Amino acid sequence: MLVFLLRRLTQSVFVLIAMMVVVFFGVFMIGNPVDILISPDAPPAEIEATMARFGFDQPVHIQFLKFVGNALQGDLGRSFVHGESAVSLILSYMPATLELAMLGLIFSVAIGVPLGVYAGYKADRWQGRAIMTGSIFGFSLPNFWVGMLLILIFAVELQWLPSTGRGEAVEVLGLRLSIFTADGFQHMILPALTLALYKASLVTRLARAGTQEALMQDYVKFARAKGLSETRILMVHVLKNIMIPIITVLGLELGSMIAFAVVTETVFAWPGMGKLLIDSILTLDRPVIVAYLMMTVVIFIVINLIVDVVYTLLDPRVRVKGSAA
Amino acid sequence: MTSPVIRRLAILAMAAAIPALPLAAQELRIGLASEPSSADPHFHNLGPNNQLRRNVFESLVGTDEAQQLTPQLATSWEPVGENGWQFNLRTDVTFSDGSPFDAYDVIYTVCRIPGVPDSPSLFTTYTGAITGFEVPDPHTLIMLTAEAYPLLPTEVSTFGIISARANGVDGSTIAFSPEGCGDLNYPATQAFNDTTAAIGTGPFLMESFRRGEGIELVRNPDYWGEPAPWERVTMLPLTSEGPRVAALIAGDVDLVENPPLQDLERLRGDETLRVVQGISNRVIYIHLDHEQVPSPMIRGVDGVNPLQDIRVREALTIGINRDAIVERIMGGVAVSAGELLPPGMFGAHEEGDLPPAVFDPERAQALLAEAGYPDGFGITLGTPNDRYINDAQVAQAVAQMWARIGIDADVDASTASTFFSRRNAFEFSAYMAGWGSGTGEMSSPLKALLATRDPDRGFGGTNRGQYSNPAMDDLLTEALRTVDDDARQELLRSASRMAMADFAIIPLHYEVTPWAMRATIDYAPRADQYTLPYDVRPAQ
Numbered sequence: 001m002l003v004f005l006l007r008r009l010t011q012s013v014f015v016l017i018a019m020m021v022v023v024f025f026g027v028f029m030i031g032n033p034v035d036i037l038i039s040p041d042a043p044p045a046e047i048e049a050t051m052a053r054f055g056f057d058q059p060v061h062i063q064f065l066k067f068v069g070n071a072l073q074g075d076l077g078r079s080f081v082h083g084e085s086a087v088s089l090i091l092s093y094m095p096a097t098l099e100l101a102m103l104g105l106i107f108s109v110a111i112g113v114p115l116g117v118y119a120g121y122k123a124d125r126w127q128g129r130a131i132m133t134g135s136i137f138g139f140s141l142p143n144f145w146v147g148m149l150l151i152l153i154f155a156v157e158l159q160w161l162p163s164t165g166r167g168e169a170v171e172v173l174g175l176r177l178s179i180f181t182a183d184g185f186q187h188m189i190l191p192a193l194t195l196a197l198y199k200a201s202l203v204t205r206l207a208r209a210g211t212q213e214a215l216m217q218d219y220v221k222f223a224r225a226k227g228l229s230e231t232r233i234l235m236v237h238v239l240k241n242i243m244i245p246i247i248t249v250l251g252l253e254l255g256s257m258i259a260f261a262v263v264t265e266t267v268f269a270w271p272g273m274g275k276l277l278i279d280s281i282l283t284l285d286r287p288v289i290v291a292y293l294m295m296t297v298v299i300f301i302v303i304n305l306i307v308d309v310v311y312t313l314l315d316p317r318v319r320v321k322g323s324a325a
Numbered sequence: 326m327t328s329p330v331i332r333r334l335a336i337l338a339m340a341a342a343i344p345a346l347p348l349a350a351q352e353l354r355i356g357l358a359s360e361p362s363s364a365d366p367h368f369h370n371l372g373p374n375n376q377l378r379r380n381v382f383e384s385l386v387g388t389d390e391a392q393q394l395t396p397q398l399a400t401s402w403e404p405v406g407e408n409g410w411q412f413n414l415r416t417d418v419t420f421s422d423g424s425p426f427d428a429y430d431v432i433y434t435v436c437r438i439p440g441v442p443d444s445p446s447l448f449t450t451y452t453g454a455i456t457g458f459e460v461p462d463p464h465t466l467i468m469l470t471a472e473a474y475p476l477l478p479t480e481v482s483t484f485g486i487i488s489a490r491a492n493g494v495d496g497s498t499i500a501f502s503p504e505g506c507g508d509l510n511y512p513a514t515q516a517f518n519d520t521t522a523a524i525g526t527g528p529f530l531m532e533s534f535r536r537g538e539g540i541e542l543v544r545n546p547d548y549w550g551e552p553a554p555w556e557r558v559t560m561l562p563l564t565s566e567g568p569r570v571a572a573l574i575a576g577d578v579d580l581v582e583n584p585p586l587q588d589l590e591r592l593r594g595d596e597t598l599r600v601v602q603g604i605s606n607r608v609i610y611i612h613l614d615h616e617q618v619p620s621p622m623i624r625g626v627d628g629v630n631p632l633q634d635i636r637v638r639e640a641l642t643i644g645i646n647r648d649a650i651v652e653r654i655m656g657g658v659a660v661s662a663g664e665l666l667p668p669g670m671f672g673a674h675e676e677g678d679l680p681p682a683v684f685d686p687e688r689a690q691a692l693l694a695e696a697g698y699p700d701g702f703g704i705t706l707g708t709p710n711d712r713y714i715n716d717a718q719v720a721q722a723v724a725q726m727w728a729r730i731g732i733d734a735d736v737d738a739s740t741a742s743t744f745f746s747r748r749n750a751f752e753f754s755a756y757m758a759g760w761g762s763g764t765g766e767m768s769s770p771l772k773a774l775l776a777t778r779d780p781d782r783g784f785g786g787t788n789r790g791q792y793s794n795p796a797m798d799d800l801l802t803e804a805l806r807t808v809d810d811d812a813r814q815e816l817l818r819s820a821s822r823m824a825m826a827d828f829a830i831i832p833l834h835y836e837v838t839p840w841a842m843r844a845t846i847d848y849a850p851r852a853d854q855y856t857l858p859y860d861v862r863p864a865q
Contacts, residue, residue, distance in 0.1 A: 031746030037445035039370040040773065041763045043783030046450055053443075081362045081369070082536070083443030083514055093537060148567055155575040163575040164356075164568050165561050166538050176535075269563045269572075271537025279360075279564075282711075284742045 005305075012301045019297055023290045024067060028060055033080050033284040054080060067290075076294070077287030081280070086291040090273055095175040096166060097265070097272030101257040103179060103192040105250060108199035113246070115200075116207020117234055123212050131204060138201025147194040147267035154190060162187050164269045191268040195261055199253050203246055210242030217241075244315055251307035259296040351556035353846070353858050356569045356581035360562035362445075364534040365517035366485035366525075367438050370446040372761075375483070376855040380542055380558075382485025382525035385412050385431065385466075386478050390851045391669055392606060392765025394478055398426065398486060398526065402478050404808050405467060410477045414464040418549045420488040422524045428466035429496020432458050433489035436499060436506035441514065451480040458501050475808045479764045487512070491524045528553040528859045537562060542858065558858040573598070573841055580842035582856050586656045586714065592841045599864070602658060602839040603850020607761035608665050608770065609713055611706070611723065611831040613638060614754040616791035622754040624703030625733065632754065636696040638828035641755075642682045644689035644730040645723055651834055654718050658839060662832035664821045665760065665770035670852065672767025672804075672817030679822060681832070689730040701731035707753035708736060709744040714836055720757050723833070748789050759836065760787070765852065767817040771801050775824050792829045 034051050042050075051057045055066065070077060076086045119131040155163030167187030169178045178184025214220060215238065223233045262274035269275070273292065280288040359373045366378040387397035399412040418426040435455060438448045454474050459467040468477060489496035492510050499506055512522035523531040528550065529542035542558040561578060563569035566585040570592070573581045584592055584600070593600050613632045614620045620630040631637045647661035661681040666673040693701060704727070708720035717738040724734040739747070748756050762769040777793040778785030784798070785791075797820050804816035824830065838854045847864045851857070 031742045032749070033742075034445075035745040035749055036742050037369075037371075039446045039450060039763070040760070040787050041769065042370070042446060042450045042786070043453070044780035044786055045783070046447065046453075047786075050445065050447070054445075078443055080445050083363065083368060083445070089536075096537075148571070151568060151571045151575070155577070156571055159575060163577050164563055164572045165577070169538070266565050267568050269537075269561060269565070269568060271535070275537055282740075282742065 008301070008305070012297070015301075016294055016297055019293055020068070020071065020290060021064075023293050024064055024286070025060070027284060027286045027289055028063075031284055032056060033286065036283050037080060076291040079280075079285050079288050081283050081285045081288075086287040087295075089288060090276065090292055090295060093271060093273045093276045095177055096270060097258055097261060097274065099177050099179045100188060100192055100195065100261060100265075100270060100272060101254060103188055104195035104199065104257055104261075105254055107192050107196035108203055109246075109250070111196065112200040112203025113207050113239070116204040117211045117239065117242075119204065120208040120211025120215065121230075121234060123208070128208070132208070135201035135204045138197045138204075141197070143194060143198070143263040144267050146197055147191070147264055150190045150194060151267070161190055163190070166271055191264050191270050194264045194267070195257055199250065199257070202249060202253065206246050206249060207242055210245060211238055214238045214241050244311065247310055247314065248307055251303055251310070255296075255300045255303045258299055351554070353555040353558045353580065353861060354578040355558065355560045355856060355858065356563040356572050356578040357560050357856070358569065358582040359564060360537070361540070363514055363518060364520070364523060364531060364540075365441065365514040366487065367434075367441050367448055368444050368514050368517075370448050370450065370483075372854065376857070377540065377560075378485045379527065379855065379857055380529040380859065381523055381527045381531050382487065383527050384482050384485055385414070386482040388482050388765060388853065390603070390849050392762075392852050393671070394482060397482075399466075404473075404475075408471065408473050409459075409467050409469045410474075412466045412468070412481075414466060415549065416464050418526050419547060420491055420524050420526055421530050421545055421547070422488065422491045424488050424490035424524075426486070426488070426526055427463035427496070428458075428460045429463065429499065430486050430489050431466055432460075432499050432501055432506075433492075433494060433496050433509065434484065434486045436501060436509055437487065437511045438484065440505060440511065443514070448484045451483045453503075454480065456503055460497075473806045473808055475805070475810075475813055476764060476766075476768065479766065483763070485525060485527075487522075488524050492522075529558060532557075553859050554862055555858055570841070579846060580840060580848065580856070580861060582840060584839055584841040586658055586839075589656065589658065589839060589841075597844050598841055599844045599847065600839055600841045601848055601850050602837050604660055604667050604669075604852065605761065605836045605838045605854050606666065606670065606765055606852045607713075607759050607836045607854070608662050608667075609659075609716075609719065609757065609759045609833045609836060610662075610665065610774070611641075611755055611757050611833065612774065612788075612790035612792075613641070613831070614751075614790050615793065615829075617751065617754075620754040621752055622705040622707070622737075625700075626698075626702045630754075631696065631698060631702055634696045635828055636692045637698065638831075640689040640692040640696070640730060641727065641732070642828050642831050643685045643692075644732070645682075645726050645831065645833065646684040647681050647834060648684070649726075650719055650722050654715050654722055655834065655837075658837045659714070659834040660837060662834050664825055664832055665774065665830070666762055666767050666821075667835045667852075670762070670765055670767070671810075672814055672821070674818055674821070679825060686726075686730050693731060699731075701733060703733040703735075704755055705735050705737050705753070707744065707748065707756035708738050709741040709758070710738040712741040712744070713759045716757065719833065723757070751789060751791070753789075756789070757833070758787075761854070767821055768801065768805060771797075771817070771820055771824070772805075775829055776801055790830065792824075794824065794827060794829065797823045797827075797829075 038047055038050055079086050079089050115131050119128040122128040151163045154161045166178050168181040168183040169176045170180055262278055265272045265274040277292050361373040361377045362369045366382045383397050385399040387395040389395050399414050402412045405411045435452050438452050454470045455468050456471050457469040492512055494509050516522035518534050520531045528545055528548045530545050532541040532543050534540050540560040544553045544556050563572055569581045570584050570588045572578045592598050618630045619628050651659045651661050663679045663681040668676040706720050706724055708716055710717035720736045724736045727734040760770050773787045775792050776784035777798050778788050800816055800820035804813050807813040840848055845864055846861055848861045
């Protein structure tokens with residue numbers, strides 16, 4: 001296990017370095033942030049002074065070496081636009097993204113697992129087929145379209161839920177969160193549903209496949225022979241056994257949900273990291289883009305590790321193998 | 326519950342509440358099209374920031390809807406001596422922390438501006454001309470400049486005044502120097518963002534500034550002028566168009582900036598909503614390469630630059646059907662342009678005096694033939710595709726119109742960040758862009774877009790076509806040191822006429838800015854495109 005962890009970490013460091021190089025030079029090549037940031041009224045001397053202030057007058061390799069030097073000391077630079085440390089800027093947007101991703105995850109499990117298990121149980125009946133067909137929509141409808149449609153139905157026509165923004169937020173353990181206020185939670189429902197739709201379809205399909213397979217197993221036959229109710233068989237015995245692949249996939253998907261909820265956050269004006277990323281790309285705010293993508297890599301690494309650990313908790317076989325080795 | 330006494334009391338209470346209803350509903354929620362990057366009034370010279378600033382921090386001189394100067398913290402101003410301006414300040418103004426406003430706060434502010442750390446775009450553009458101050462008494466301020474400087478009142482209208490006393494500084498001890506006044510305990514940008522330093526004289530107080538999430542303002546109860554009509558203002562950054570309009574229709578906001586053109590019809594058809602629109606100070610233009618031989622994006626000519634021939638420039642100008650662009654691509658929400666600033670603004674011609682070029686494809690073809698290009702030539706028109714209203718479509722239309730007069734034109738559209746970097750590297754032979762006159766008068770576009778490039782004088786900063794006309798430069802220079810308003814206006818008009826007669830640049834149209842809101846409120850459109858809640862009024 002320790003060797004495995006060490007190897008994982010070494011790989012991650014290389015990924016981080018590669019990411020840093022690619023993103024830094026990539027953003028550098030797009031254009032000069034000063035062309036966007038500075039007022040066009042500014043006299044040329046002023047523009048030069050601004051370039052010098054940000055170090056843009058230096059050749060790119062010098063800029064890069066400076067950046068790496070600072071990064072090694074844990075400083076990923078200051079946002080050109082906001083004048084704040086890029087990392088603390090991203091961290092200030094993070095709670096909103098995390099809570100949205102969590103709620104999205106809960107929604108996708110709450111929708112996907114029951115539908116999937118039911119579809120697996122009624123695999124050859126019309127109910128099963130209908131659910132499967134429905135899940136195709138979940139996969140194929142683009143995120144922004146789903147978001148707009150939900151806004152149209154629930155906010156504009158029915159006026160049940162707010163269309164945009166974060167609503168009331170409160171400080172919980174030093175984090176500003178919306179999920180604990182009634183108003184905030186209402187604001188979260190539509191974006192979380194939008195995020196969850198794709199994941200829910202994925203979970204539905206996984207749960208269906210798992211259920212179909214599990215229903216053929218001896219323990220199910222045994223349980224039936226023992227006279228257990230179908231509900232109990234499905235909800236207890238089958239469910240436990242199909243959760244491992246679902247958790248693997250959701251773990252990986254959680255990473256992408258946190259890092260790339262860009263479209264959903266933009267449509268719902270949700271003040272999360274994805275929106276920050278888009279705004280930063282539009283203004284060529286290089287420190288924020290680089291720091292963001294590097295943090296994304298870290299998030300993926302951490303989530304993968306957590307998934308590995310959760311495996312051992314869920315599947316006794318893995319646990320036994322682990323301790324034997 | 327049903328006792329008659331209680332019922333009567335309830336009716337009484339309701340009756341008493343009726344006149345109070347408008348007061349109870351004194352909250353205004355605004356959907357912003359773009360978000361300010363900071364609450365610090367001096368951090369970033371950028372439209373959304375300047376708009377926010379005006380709610381909390383006032384300037385000496387204000388501007389009205391047409392960007393004409395109005396009294397604000399100064400009641401009047403006039404030139405004194407050879408090169409100075411005297412501002413007579415209000416005596417009844419206090420900052421929101423209770424400290425009184427006087428001339429030293431202005432000096433403190435001008436001292437802070439050049440040194441704001443990590444600023445992406447300083448306001449030194451507007452304070453650079455100031456060389457010194459004289460304070461005959463605390464409510465009279467004389468600003469000195471190196472030479473006669475008529476734009477000073479305009480320039481002081483661009484930055485908000487902060488309090489010296491609130492930051493523990495005795496303003497009368499400040500030794501002003503244009504190079505910097507030493508360490509004067511300036512508030513940090515962060516202190517404005519967490520609102521502790523947000524101490525101004527404006528009609529609103531800043532209650533919170535949360536990036537991405539929203540900005541909350543509350544009425545300043547001690548405002549020196551008429552109190553703001555709103556007890557509370559919430560501004561939400563709704564940067565994508567569709568959701569912004571949806572939020573208005575769903576009732577989540579009361580007013581949105583810049584509803585997209587394609588939705589205007591639907592919004593106008595809704596009786597519960599109101600759409601207002603007004604001409605802006607921004608012109609959309611095409612700049613041509615006057616300098617490079619051969620020019621980088623021109624094809625089918627032998628090492629010459631056809632754009633240096635005035636007949637070619639005229640052909641390109643009259644080959645564009647501006648009315649068709651305004652009608653079909655801009656949905657009528659634009660006005661054809663004959664120069665670089667719309668009629669009614671300072672230095673622009675009166676309506677009809679310098680009309681948009683008349684569309685005449687036959688004559689355009691004849692001019693091209695006369696210039697030696699009977700079969701035209703190839704040219705690529707550069708344009709951003711996410712900066713101005715329908716920018717890429719407008720460029721496409723222009724290219725098609727040019728094709729009809731025999732020019733083989735195509736369009737190179739890219740995102741704003743890429744486009745402006747390429748343009749500034751002189752990569753285009755012709756490019757479409759926009760210019761908003763920050764000062765609201767004609768010297769701004771002339772100086773930036775058409776004056777001969779001269780970094781020392783700050784001329785031609787955005788003249789990426791490298792146009793040069795010494796006679797126009799002289800007129801402009803003369804205007805920039807003429808303090809008399811009428812004489813200056815005449816000089817600016819002459820300079821503009823001269824450039825248009827030379828087809829130095831191709832004006833297309835002035836953008837028109839729309840706002841959409843509940844029918845219960847009203848807003849007078851502003852040329853500077855700002856949304857100022859103080860001026861949003863309950864409808865009559």
